[in-house]
Amino acid sequence: MSVDLLVEKINKRGNPSVAGLDPKIDYVPAYIREKAYANYGKNLKGASEAIWEFNRGLIDALYDIVPAVKPQSAFYEMYGLYGEEVLHRTISYAKEKGLYVILDVKRNDIGTTAEAYSRAYLGKTEIEGELFDVCPVDCITVNPFPGSDGVKPFIDDCVKYDKAIFTLAKMSNPSSGELQDLITEDGTRVYEKIAARINEWNENTIGKSGYGAVGAVVGATYPEQAQTLRKLMPKSYFLVPGYGAQGGGAQGVKPCLNNDGLGAIVNSSRGIMCAYKKGGWKDEQFAEAARQEAIRMREDLVSVL
């Protein structure tokens, strides 16, 4: 019912990082694309199969270094049903390799609709009394905009099926402050109000790791805010985007960590996926380059623990 499985894998690898699988097509080495287009056509299917080859190579190179991967749903949805199928294949393969899978979907809706989303990714879908797995992952991202009754259905499935969620609190993009940083009448900011809610939602889900099922997405680009949020949600794991490509380094991550050196998992997508484009690698070495970057990132993060 908690985030224990993630913490276990982080401890095992000595590595609080997650490899984002956001496969923009120009991230995929040309030779993989060409081969996929030759086999399946220069179309949505060909592009999807190229992404699958790329993802498989990345997972093979990373599964003993990183504890988790985070596919970003948008980059699969943009190839339609072929892309969705490759997303399912990628998730299954990552799980086979022992990786914790965080699916970045940022789903949100009111009660019964949130329930339907939750069944798709965390729970199970019931058909005439029988339960079916649909797209089972360990964890998803959730948008808290609809309030408690939009988030509760996800939490219920976390408790029931030992899953976890990361709820948006303070994002890493430049305009995230427009809504999230608004100051409310009592002087606190909107992201602090959300943090207080997350802390409440998390309360009854604490596992043996000391952390609960309801984590928070907290951008590494705003360290002072991260510090405040850490205090407001002491038992929530943080998913930290914005390392590397978006400008935040390991120092930016530090305020997201608790004194136990735990409490945060840091995402890198482009930094790892496109490592082969820097420093004299050949396209064919994309997986080895990704592995080296994942190791470098691990050392960087461990240095601030």
Next chain:
Amino acid sequence: MSVDLLVEKINKRGNPSVAGLDPKIDYVPAYIREKAYANYGKNLKGASEAIWEFNRGLIDALYDIVPAVKPQSAFYEMYGLYGEEVLHRTISYAKEKGLYVILDVKRNDIGTTAEAYSRAYLGKTEIEGELFDVCPVDCITVNPFPGSDGVKPFIDDCVKYDKAIFTLAKMSNPSSGELQDLITEDGTRVYEKIAARINEWNENTIGKSGYGAVGAVVGATYPEQAQTLRKLMPKSYFLVPGYGAQGGGAQGVKPCLNNDGLGAIVNSSRGIMCAYKKGGWKDEQFAEAARQEAIRMREDLVSVL
């Protein structure tokens, strides 16, 4: 680049309503489910095919009464790839029948990821210089939590491909106020701040109808708030959930309308889909019952215009 096409269809039908296609499996008449299970198995595929039969029947019965349908993505995602395929099939069929299609996905993310989502539903996906349609609809719902740079990519595609979006502003569920009703330091509420942003985003997208591409989701359950929001976003179309099943009636819709009788499209999902469960209809008459309810709803709405 605007919502003109929707306004045109609303005027043509004399009906400012949209039929939600949120096919919970227990909404589908037993005889349709049994037949689908017999043909495809009592599984995700069987359930998806049952939903398709139901949707097709509803669309056939409604397309000359309502101007638009609104499939809710969650209820297709919960059946995995089979469900997604039926969602695509439903969208194509609705478009063939001349219906305006609003896909309720509430997508949201930061810049480049929002771009990917937008390509999936509003824009086109580029593969080696060629553009592909993925899951083209007329309009989607968007969550504004990430701020301007998360919403702009959708607006860009609205302008480029003559599409529209409805951005969440004030939702219809009981806990929507937790975040959306927070009072900010200048005395205005968060939903009013969002409304002001929507109005800004909408500014350069006004079509010949007088309405722009950036609409707002405004719950019919909170009439006073709807009145405030109407003033803050005079040129935004409102998508109004909460009619019927959620407790809001035609009177609740009134404040969402402008003096021209336009400005709002009202959603009913369960009310129309499950009309056959009330008032002595046989299961086999589900489509006729839906049609009658859609006509009743039209009259109810027209009475407050």
